[in-house]
Amino acid sequence: MEKKYTLLSNIDSPEDIKRLKPEQLVDLSAELRQFIIDIVSENPGHFASSLGVVELTIALHYVYNTPFDRIIWDVGHQAYGHKILTGRRDVFHTNRKYKGISGFPKRSESPYDAFGVGHSSTSISAALGMSVASRLKLENRKVVAVIGDGALTGGMAFEALNHGGGINPNMLVILNDNNISIDPSVGALKEYLLDITTSKTYNKIKDEVWDILGRFDRVGPKTRSLIQKVENAIKAALLKQSNLFESMGFRYFGPIDGHDVIYLTRVLQDLKDIPGPKLLHIVTVKGKGYAPAENNQTAFHAPGLFDKETGERIKVDSNKPTPPRYQDVFGETLVELAEQNPKIVGVTPAMASGCSLNIMMQKMPDRAFDVGIAEQHAVTFSAGLAAEGLIPFCNIYSTFMQRAYDQVIHDVALQNLPVVFCLDRGGLVGDDGATHHGAYDLAYMRSVPNMTVAAPMNEEELRNLMYTAQLEPKGPISIRYPRGNGVMVDWRKPFKRVELGKGRVLRTGTDIAILSIGHIGNLAAKAADMLEADGHAVFHADMRFVKPLDVEILEAVGKEFKTVITVEDGCLPGGFGSAVLEWFNDNGYSIKVVRLGIPDTFIEQGTQQELYAECGYDIENIYKTAKRYITKKVKLRAG
Structure with a gap:
């Protein structure tokens, strides 16, 4: 460690960084x-994102007095360097x-x-709250x-800019502009930022304006306001349009090279002493310093195992054919x-590549839409499409759909629009x-009127549920499936219509009943x-639907068994098991x-198998x- 990382091996906190000379920060960045x-x-x-902010991370901890001063990362997968420099180097593995x-x-x-932070676009709101708290x-x-x-494409970021510009907080927003999230960024904002970063005239004169007017930042408030108006006018004239951020009350600085660590420290030191809301626009390269990541930024966002010398991504060898990922079954x-x-x-x-909608975007670009990091907009945009007679398949990660719950209720379900939510x-x-x-989609979707809630047990069922959803759409439907691979190698079967609210009885028996929902039913x-194999006769049904429930299966189970086990890869409060319990009680x-299922607590990271075991629903x-309750039944019979 000491031989390879001569500087980094001695960095246990930001205080150690502050002892370095400015020129040493370049070597620390490389290490x-x-x-x-x-x-x-x-x-x-996550990989490429943190490589892109190495210099910024070092400069921030060099200039600011952390942790007293607050640094908020958005999105949080940029923070690997931050973790390493703040006492977690030796446990980073x-x-x-x-x-x-x-x-x-x-x-x-x-x-x-x-x-x-794990979801995007939250930083400006949180920073604004912290800045106001500091003032109070x-x-x-x-x-x-x-x-x-x-992350700036998320609407919440604009809401915070709008609020912040009106209450004059003493805070700095750093826009890390690398023109990409996981896939390349989309929308008008990307084009606006591109105009700023590529205007040679603007960038040349901008530096001169900053150098001259920056000397007067410590004058009185009236003079400072006049100077800023002059500065804004010059910037607007050069761009031939008003500056978006300054129109929202944030003083704009930049763009500057986000990989020049020495210059970054000077700029941050200057901005640190300028009062009011400020925005520094830095231009970076995602994956900076590692050629394979720079050349394939999407693949190296989270590449899995790879050979660091060649950049070749390592796949686990197997002679057996591998079932496809659920996301690819959806996309194809x-x-x-x-x-x-x-x-x-x-x-x-x-999430075009993350959910495999990129397959449709390549083949039918006029019928597939990446709306940016804007889940609320995605849902209501889908509602507008459905209101005009189209059938939108709106694919959002389950955890991200939480951000658009009001739109699901108010804009889709209340109007009973046929939006197909693929979670x-x-x-x-x-x-x-x-x-x-x-963890929560089964629970939060089943509580919404007009919503059908389904979860396939395998790839064929996913195909058939998608096929059914677009045949005669009468209202919204939620189809959820897990991360990772399914269970069927030969999955591309002819489409079959699925009767809504009908499950499948997989085996019959009289000793114990198991009702499962979704992929976890394979376990x-x-x-x-x-x-x-132990000699017990087991009844097992793949229920397929949380709403509506299969009443025929539940009636048969209710008449035959004293105990039923429900299995779900979702939260227990309000989930599938709760729905079954409610039905038995009501009838x-x-x-x-x-x-x-998942208990009423937040579950941390680990492999899926480790976490299934921790939550008590692995095989x-x-x-x-089941064995425990079968044994009890046998004892009761013997008595």
Whole structure:
């Protein structure tokens, strides 16, 4: 460690950075970047985003008095360098692992993590709140929001800019402009920023204006206001349009090179002493300093294992054919359906490659829409499409759909519009942890009137549910499926219509009943195999729908069994098991319902298998739970 990282090995806190000479920050940047490459190549995680902000991270901790001064990262996967420099270097190899450190800033993990963030576009709002709190408490605390990787396309960021410009907080927003989130950024804002960064005349004269007028920043407020008006006028004349940020009350500085660490420290030091709301526009390269990541930024956003020398991504060798990822089944099936039905369109909020809508975008670019990091807009945009007779398949990660819940209710369900919500990453997603687990969609969707809530057990069912949803759409439907691979190699079957609210009885038996929903039913099926190997007769149904429930299956179970086990990859409060329990209670059945699922707590990171075990619904725990109740039944009979 000491030989390879001569500077980084001695950085245990930002105070150690402050002892370095400015020219040493260049060498520290190189070491920090290499350390991230070394660790993440062997312990997969987010990658290119943190490489792009290495210099900014060092400059911020060099200039500001953290953790007293607050730095908020948005989106949080840019914060690997921040974690390494703030006392977590020696445990960084546990990043995103079970019981290890989080892949995102987390307040309970370190006082340097000023605000927890896994979802985007939250930083300016949080920073504004902290700045106002500092003013009310007379603390003179500096607050910095770093917003990048496309997060400024989220509407919440604009709401915060609008509010902040009106109340004059002493805060700095740093726009990390790398022209990409996971996929390339979209929309008018991207074009606006591109105009600023490529205007040679603007950039030349901008520096001169800044140097001259910056000397007068410590004059009285009236003089300062006049100077700023002159500065704004010059900038507007050069751009031939008003500056968006200054029209919202934020004094704009930039653009500057975000990889010149020495210059960054000088600029930050100057801005630190300028009062009021400020925005510094820096231009960076996602994946900076690692050629494979620079050349393929989307793939290296979170590349998995890779050879750090060649950049080749490492795949686990297997002689067996591998079932496809659910997201790819969605993407390819949507194209098949769209070729048959001209009313079908696709919508996603900045997750085109993540949800595989990019397949449709390539083949039918006029019928597939990436709306930016804007889940609320994605839902209401879909509602507008549906109101005009189209059939939108709106694909949003389960955890991100939480951000658009009012739009689901007010704009879609209340009007009973036929929007097909395809919720990717339903259930425990693994290494991304608490901010990204799709724990709540079964519960929050089943409580909405007019909503049909479904979850396929395998790839064929996903295809058939998508096919059914567009045949005679009468209202909204939610179809959720997990992160990762399915279970069927030969999955491309002919389409079959699914009767809404009807499940499948997979096996019959009289000793114990298991009702499952979604992909987790495959684990329940394996547990049932183990029970049958022990000589027990197991009833197992794949319910397919949380709303409406299959009444025929529930009536049969209620009449035959004293105990039923429900299994779901979702939260227990209000989820599938709760729905079953409510139905039995409402219809006069005295039956014990044992619910297996995500408990009423936030689950941290780990592999999906580790987390299933922790929550008590992996194969072994399903088996043990059923065995316990079968044993009780046998004892009662013997008595």
